[in-house]
Amino acid sequence: MIVLSINGQDSQVDVPDDMPLLWVLRDVLGMNGTKFGCGIAQCGACTVHLDEQAVRSCVLPVAGAVGKKITTIEGVGGTDLGQRVQKAWLGIEVAQCGYCQTGQIMAATALLAQKPSPTDADIDSAMSGNLCRCGTYVRIRAAIKQAATGQITLPQTIA
């Protein structure tokens, strides 16, 4: 039996040690916000935080997450920073199909936790591992800046 600390709660799972965290979250624990996109850490749809670092859960054996603090999209809104990122995402209306966006938000939140005022190069470096086939990159960049500074650079959608 493996014990995982996910979003501040302990969960016990009976799974093989080499099973990627992604499938433990999705198929064993029923936490569907973390997405499967490629299975080889090429697209970032499965991004979660492990001790506040962005990691690709599709290639992370679950044994490697034991004893560490796992945060998923279901829990990221529990912090002020996570909420700011989600709010900026909605204000700018980043999401189209939305499938990659939970991973994008996790990557962006990890970036901002480490670099509260990221440069464009910082954003490129942190976010270029997260693919978006709808092509929302221009807005992701703007949303990260909005979350960082609180300043609105693009027109906001009307709620």
Place this chain on the structure above:
Amino acid sequence: MTLRVDRAQEEPGLQDPQRREWLKRGGLVVAFISLGGARHVWGFPEHARLDADHPQFAPNAFVRVNRDGSVQLVMPSIEMGQGAYTGQATLLAEELDVGLDQIAVEHAPPNRKLYTNPLLGDQATGGSTTIRFCWTTLRDAGAAARSMLVAAAAQRWKVDPGQCTTAHGVVTHTPSGRTLSYGELADAAGQLTPPAKAPLKDPKQFQLIGKSLRRVDTPGKVDGTLAFGMDIRVAGMKVATVQASPTFGGKLVSVDETRARAIPGVIDVVKLDNAVAVIGEHFWAAKKGLEALDIHWDPGANGAFTTEQLFKDLADASEHGTPILGREVGQVGNVKGKLISATYQLPMLAHATMEPLNTTVHVRPDACEIWVGTQVPARCVDVAMKVTGLPAESIQVHNQYMGGGFGRRLFEDSVEQAVAIAKQVAYPVKVIWTREEDIAQDRYRAAYYDRISATLDDQGRPQAWTDRTTGASVMATFAPGAMGKNGLDPDLVECAAELPYAIPNLRVDWVRHDMPTGLHVGWWRGVGPTHNVFVVESFIDELAHAAGKDPAAYRRDLVSDNPRARGVLDLAIQKSGWGSGSLPPRHGRGIALAAPFGSFLCVVMEVEVSPQGEVIMRRAVAAVDCGTVINPNTVEAQIQGGLVYGWSAALYSGITLKHGAVEQRNFNDYRVLRMNQTPPTEVYLVPSTETPGGIGETGTVMAMPSLANAIFAATGVRLRTLPIDTSALVQDKHALDAVLSATTPDPSAASDALAAIVRTPT
């Protein structure tokens, strides 16, 4: 599979002015337009009343008002990211007089009678038709519902309905100030007969249309609560993953499943004619089980097929095949002048939606239930009937939000396969394709081989134009009834036969060359226009260059009789600073102008090409006239995203075949654009009161030619083959060749030489 395409409607319909307008607007629409008179009553033949226990107000297939005042709007199209639900809800809500914050949207069930898109002749979402097909009908549906609610209030108050106004879900009797909410009126309104036609608002009174309203689907997309097909979980469900024959048209001969069955969590191994699936307690077990199978395939007839063979066959067909006429104007053969000719080649492309294909199915002896994100819900019922032998009423399809479609989910092959797998087991099963399977078993954008030529007069203007496209037909299998009488697939000449430019003599034709049996082609974002606009707009650039003219000025001269084309051209010139200021060496601006899907677009790209041939996109400016804009934010997003999709294909993507199988496996070798490669992108909308045009695919259409033309401006290299071969863009190619072909590899010498190239001043 049957597609309700009424061929008899085609010719008489040409007399209808509205239909002639569509004809001008695009071949795919021409091909699909079919249901004629049905348009006027579309959505109304069944009122979709709910059962007696739920006495809600459900006046038509789209609007439901409950006693508590909540409003559900049923979406005839599907949501794959393009903003369809928000756009369609806006049309309904505008005339119903409710706010988008007061409504919830629902996926439409499969029901061709209620939810057929008349422009596609089926319950389908594609072809950038979502707003175009329902611009009037959904407003009609909202207005009819509103008028019934007003009538119910007027009856209760015993007043003239003309004295009543509506706003935000409330009817007000203006003289007395009395009010009733829609919820309070739901039961009474439900007793009334829907009007044949209710008056629509004057566009000046629009409260919602034209505003950047928050999308109805995005709150759940930023906190992970919105469910895609991939997220479906039903009681007792197991998870499968599958491999089909890597070689197209191949068959399964045998499979040794001993090792797979020994893996903990593996439950079943299911064999189909051309595929094997492993079912597990979870995806990981299924995937490990699949990898442990020892599969023996019969590759069939295509075992030696390659991309080289494909383009050789296409070239041969272009030269020697029988062309089918797309459009002919004047006499191209009689024109004398300077002849310019070129040949363009476009690769096969995969869709690579972020959400890999998946379908959850439960087949029982008497019923089949399917959960899937699909662009063609009714066709999913068709294939389930075929596989299970059950009647349509025993099959339920629950449509889901889609993690991208781009045309891939217009094909129900993965659903058919999933039903065939589920039929062999007693429990519900979610079949998930790996990314590798998604790339290897796509319905690919076909490869094309186009020969194009023009004869220029003394001023360099084209007086004659010929364009012969060669490639496979998607329509022939997708909607055979939509093929032209002469065998023309209009998709092959869309945006090639109808140019925005005034050219007096023109002949555009197509040589049909289908893929080998088993290799399926499909619709890919931008369909015919993505293919043809790249060729046409690259070639127009070639003509401008041959004429010694500025590419923007050259185009401007040819659209003097086309005010909307000229409008977007001038706007893009102005906003991009075209012609102003000099750019550094190996920087360049490229332009493309086109009128796809009933809209007009001009895109200016600015690029830098490094001495090593790396393309750095610096800035994109798009001017868009798509008629009346429903939601400016959505239009901008579609242009931004559509461009990225097209740039990905131009720069990186290309499917190649070897041994009759796809060589690419995942995002490592089927590369797509990333954030660090995406330029700032500006979108400018032309204010317009014209009927809405399509928008979802237009950015993709414009991406490739504007980029290739910018690269030409920066380097002088004309790119006639995609994806872009950056080795052709290396500044000092001779030096690079020397490095790469050094017979006695000396790492230090090679790196010195490379460093010299890198240092070459630009």
